[in-house]
Amino acid sequence: MASKGIVADLNKGEKLDGDNYDIWHRKIQYVLNEQEVLETLTHSLSAPEQGDTKQHTRDLAAFEKLWKALKHLRTMSTMIRELKTAGNNLTDEQQVQAMILSLPSSWETMSQNMTHNENIKSFDDVACHLELEAERLEAAKPNGSVYMAETNSHRASRPKRKSPDYTPGQTLDSTATDHVARDRVRFVEFCWILIGSRNIIVGNGASVEVLGIGTSKLDFSVVWHARLGHIGQERMARLAREGLIGNLAKVTLPTCEHCLVGKSKRKPFGKANRASFPLQLIHSDICGPMNVRVRHGGSYFITFIDDFTRYGHVYLISHKSEALDCFRRYVSLVENQLDKSIKALKTDRGREYLSKQFKELCDEKGIMRQLTMPRTPQQNGVAERRNRTLLEMVWSIMAQGNLPISYWGDAILTAAYILNRVPSKLVPSTPYELWTSKKPDLSSLQPWGSASFVHDTFRKYGKLGPREKKCIFIRYSEHSKGYVLIGEQPDGSVTEVESRDVDFIENEFPSRGIVGVTQPSGSAPLEEDSQQPQPRRSKRGSVPRRRFEIEGEAFMVSSQDDEEPRTVQEALSSSTSDKWMKAMDDEMESMRTNQVWDLVDLPPGQKAIGNKWVLKIKRKADGSIERYKARLVAKGYTQKEGVNYEETFSPAVRFASVRLILAIVANLNLELYQMDIKTTFLNGELDEEIYMDQPVDFVAKGQERKVCKFKRSIYGLKQLSRQWYLRFH
Incomplete structure (x- = not known):
């Protein structure tokens, strides 16, 4: 006080x-x-004691060099004051450069350290740096002041001179000439030195290169921080208050590089600035590919969202390369509708957005690009959240409906239509109202996939026929005020219908296969005029047919098309046994023609592998049967590597090569033919001795105990594809 x-x-x-x-x-x-x-x-800088040892010689040389530097510092300070009095004011940078350049050549190392030290920005910093060096030399003298710590076993003598940094439980100096540290954690000041400019001799006599020089402060907070597994400062302070970490009273932790490495986390993103008018900022992103393509072939969808209104547009695409065409269409549409131009576009760093053509379009339109940092989709959060919202809506409405998964494209367009007409947390009203300045009409909304009856203007059965046909609602019309529905024809084909004359049953969600034009029950087609010539029709009775679905896709098949048999006994006991028998005879004839095996006695020590008949029904595009196919397959899974097979690798054609051939054909207007080689793999010659049991129901009479010794490969063998490849190379 x-x-x-x-x-x-x-x-x-x-x-x-x-x-x-x-x-x-x-x-x-x-x-x-x-x-x-x-x-x-x-306290003044005193000269070291005289002596004949190498240590005394080094201390004396360092003292004289430092004394000259301090004297030179005072001289330079006087010159700077005189120049200032004369009206020549030097900047801080000029003062530092003048001081460093004026140092003698013996201070080259110190000059380099101060030149590369970012903390030296003024003449006072140079003076402070030299004074710190003087204090270091003073503390390094023999028989100098040693600051000892108070321990539990004894009480050390107090130092003759107080230190501003002295705290209980701390040792500040050990009278060593150089202090060595393995990292930069405890350095208060640090600067790198030139590689190879300085070395030190350690205890075992080895020479170690010095990477940098600086000042370090010994703090037991850092020591306890390492002992406690790099816990936080608040938890260490609590331990210190409870006296659990020795005499440490105050915990002050510097920046710990090890904690930065082990505890690093991503920086918060903060709150983005909203646009103040439409088309000021557009968000875009591509979602996909989906594991199932839409009905028209697309597997991606791209979104464009206006930041101010949150009004979004969705386009279905087949490849990411179509993003440029979609953006060009979007720019033409919105700029013409709102009579404004797009100011900025925010996207991720996908290659589809970084193409040369995309950049040229933005430069031509004067659109500023805003790109997210790599692997940081959070910076494009508006588009990412819109994609997630759309997909969640699609999953929900498709779970309610009964349409195949290939209709997800129609569900996406429906979800985008609805989102533009419902309020959002970040906009004062609906996006539709902000975009068009009109209130949205929600009375026309209907459940996706619900049953609908469309007015039929073409009445097949005349005045007594039905006036509506049953369909399924799939989306809202983009260019008309109506609905888009699907109806199924009697032949199984699906057609899209756009109409406004639709009646809905909102609690019924039919699946494909039970909708379409139906004939009135209990009625027959109206008789045509008997005087008109009637076409001659077949007198044979029609083959009854039934309908079945595979993942929602409907097919019309004959009633006799049962499931494919799994065994030979099942095939021979079915109604089509003669056809299956003929298919197996054809396969065996192919084996004999190509001389695939010879019947021999099984050598001692050898083991024959088994075989199996694989029976398949090949169908045409309309679902009718093309032929019955039987394939004899060896049970290659019983083969052992190194015994009856070695290598199995075989190169395969790249899709890029196929695309290249197709591109050449299209460019040169050539004709392309596709060829199928029957029993392709039978042409591969084997190098190993492989034996197989005779096929079931095709055992040679009188040679029942013999086995088949392969001369050529058949389906199922491990080395099948490799032997086929080696046949041509």
């Missing part, structure tokens, strides 16, 4: 005027002594 009063008196006006030096000097000494800095300020 007394020192504060003296400082207050000094500030009030009691200044040094030449007559009051004694009282002024005593007050200043009192204040400095209370702040424990008087001894540090009044």
